[in-house]
Amino acid sequence: MTTSAAHLAPPEAAAPAVPNPFLESNPAAVGLPAFIAGSIALGLVLVGYVPASAVGASLPIIGAATAIGLTIAAFWAAAAGQSAVASIFGIFAGFWLSYAVLVMGLIHSWFGITADAAVATQGLFLISWLIIVVMLTLTTLRLPFAFSLLFVLIDLALVAVLIGTLQGSAGWLKIGGVLVFVFAAVGVYLYAGVASATTGGSNLPLGKPIIGG
Incomplete structure (x- = not known):
């Protein structure tokens, strides 16, 4: 009995599936641009791009884009099981949303804060969030160095903004604004890495964690 060559030939291996990079779940793809936009808007206010009387100029971006975008990213990260990422985005969503509420409240006298208590109220806000972000910085030292650098900035x-607010110093506020631009630039670098990875490229180097293991 003869056997055809077709029966002797080994079966062809199935072609490996080509992964679609656009299906990768990365909440930073939403969170980082939202964070960068709010940072740039705040930095412009602090360096005096708008008059001091226009302190609310950044609120449309911070309240409607940054806070909402970071909230979406936090829920996305939580749904994906990325607890650390959800924590980071959730913390900063709270910061930006509470900043928007603070400024709107001071402008429209929502909370019964008198004019002579306005500076102390802003100090309360800044001190509270400084403690939270320092806590975040110290407890995430196992993340790549770029994230630690972002948090330190x-x-x-x-x-700087706290000193400028309590002392009424435009110089310190401008220093704060410059630092805001610097950490926004770090955010741009982080987003470039995310965009590269999610479009089929390689990740950008983020540096070794300060605490390994």
């Missing part, structure tokens, strides 16, 4: 910006 945010800490320094909060310190």
